[in-house]
Amino acid sequence: MTHPQLVLSGMQPTNTLHLGNYLGALKNWVRMQNEMPCLFCVVDMHALTQDSGYGKAGDVRRATREVTAAYIAAGVDPERTPVFAQSMVAEHAELSWIFNCVARLGWLDRMTQFKEKSGKHKERASVGLYTYPVLMAADILVYKATHVPVGEDQKQHLELARDIAQKFNNDFAVPDFFPLPEPVITGPATRVMSLRDGLKKMSKTDESDNSRINLTDSADAIAQKIRKAKTDPHPLPSETKGFEGRPEAENLVNIYAALSDSTAEKVLAEYGGQQFSAFKNALADLTVARIAPIADAMRRLLADEAEIDRILRAGAERCRALAAPVMAEVKRVVGFVT
Numbered sequence: 176m177t178h179p180q181l182v183l184s185g186m187q188p189t190n191t192l193h194l195g196n197y198l199g200a201l202k203n204w205v206r207m208q209n210e211m212p213c214l215f216c217v218v219d220m221h222a223l224t225q226d227s228g229y230g231k232a233g234d235v236r237r238a239t240r241e242v243t244a245a246y247i248a249a250g251v252d253p254e255r256t257p258v259f260a261q262s263m264v265a266e267h268a269e270l271s272w273i274f275n276c277v278a279r280l281g282w283l284d285r286m287t288q289f290k291e292k293s294g295k296h297k298e299r300a301s302v303g304l305y306t307y308p309v310l311m312a313a314d315i316l317v318y319k320a321t322h323v324p325v326g327e328d329q330k331q332h333l334e335l336a337r338d339i340a341q342k343f344n345n346d347f348a349v350p351d352f353f354p355l356p357e358p359v360i361t362g363p364a365t366r367v368m369s370l371r372d373g374l375k376k377m378s379k380t381d382e383s384d385n386s387r388i389n390l391t392d393s394a395d396a397i398a399q400k401i402r403k404a405k406t407d408p409h410p411l412p413s414e415t416k417g418f419e420g421r422p423e424a425e426n427l428v429n430i431y432a433a434l435s436d437s438t439a440e441k442v443l444a445e446y447g448g449q450q451f452s453a454f455k456n457a458l459a460d461l462t463v464a465r466i467a468p469i470a471d472a473m474r475r476l477l478a479d480e481a482e483i484d485r486i487l488r489a490g491a492e493r494c495r496a497l498a499a500p501v502m503a504e505v506k507r508v509v510g511f512v513t
């Protein structure tokens with residue numbers, strides 16, 4: 176049996192979204208709406224797994240609305256595509272428990288993101304942070320979604336989701352019950368790096384605000400951050416093999432390529448041999464042209480919180496209607512009296 180094509184993806188409402196979230200994921204979501212049905216959620220339950228969200232109800236609620244506004248401002252159409260908060264569809268949590276019993280400790284022990292996020296004091300991390308990728312598998316599979324557009328850093332979590340789907344299908348002798356969801360990791364900027372250090376991922380939690388372009392930054396702030404971005408003293412190379420040992424140059428060129436729907440090769444054909452100062456001016460103009468309108472639209476949307484909440488509730492209602500029958504089937508398959 177082949178499963179009907181369906182896209183699901185999500186982002187955590189912790190801090191403000193940045194250029195990495197946009198180029199690695201959101202920009203591809205907007206395009207995929209024209210290719211297959213999509214569902215986009217704000218994963219508020221995942222936001223509780225770390226100190227940045229835990230115990231901060233007001234922050235999570237505000238960030239959930241802000242992320243919703245960012246989706247819509249970037250071009251997700253909530254009339255066509257349900258946009259909802261994960262906690263509004265209880266089936267995600269329900270399936271997650273069953274998947275906790277399918278996934279093996281050894282699989283989770285290999286997750287690099289848990290190791291990074293728990294840091295030196297693993298014993299102080301929440302249990303939720305550990306089982307985080309299991310909830311993520313439930314987010315996807317509770318709809319039997321087949322395609323998951325994400326940045327490079329989510330690849331390992333998606334492999335785990337596939338392993339869980341496969342083991343469930345085998346253990347309960349229901350071949351092909353769950354699809355094996357495919358990661359969609361495309362474009363020149365699947366891993367946008369920090370503007371201060373080309374070896375570190377651009378991240379919401381980096382202590383330096385200059386390391387990232389936030390989707391809410393003003394035009395001036397965007398231009399300044401790009402002009403201050405770390406580079407090296409050499410001119411831009413003419414071919415991508417010249418990026419060897421020059422991660423900052425590679426990152427800025429990839430950002431330019433992604434923002435202009437081009438490729439690193441084409442960008443270098445135009446700017447190769449030039450100094451960074453000239454390239455940075457062009458990159459600043461391009462980034463402002465692409466990102467500032469998103470920030471403006473977000474501000475307009477956020478002025479009407481009731482409307483954002485209405486969009487989330489309407490999206491959740493449509494998603495519950497999809498998730499409930501899958502969950503009913505799962506309960507029957509695992510042997511619960513229903």
Ligand code: TYM
Pocket residue numbers: 183184185186187188195196197198199200218221310311312314315323324325326327328329332364365366367368376377378
């Ligand atoms: P999150 O909230 O950390 O990031 C949201 C999306 O942005 C991508 N991303 C990046 N892409 C390129 N360069 C970067 N520097 C960068 N930083 C972040 C991420 O890959 C992601 O696509 N676990 C997920 C949320 C999630 C989810 C899901 C995703 C929960 N359930 C189900 C897909 C399907 C996360 O923490 O993303």
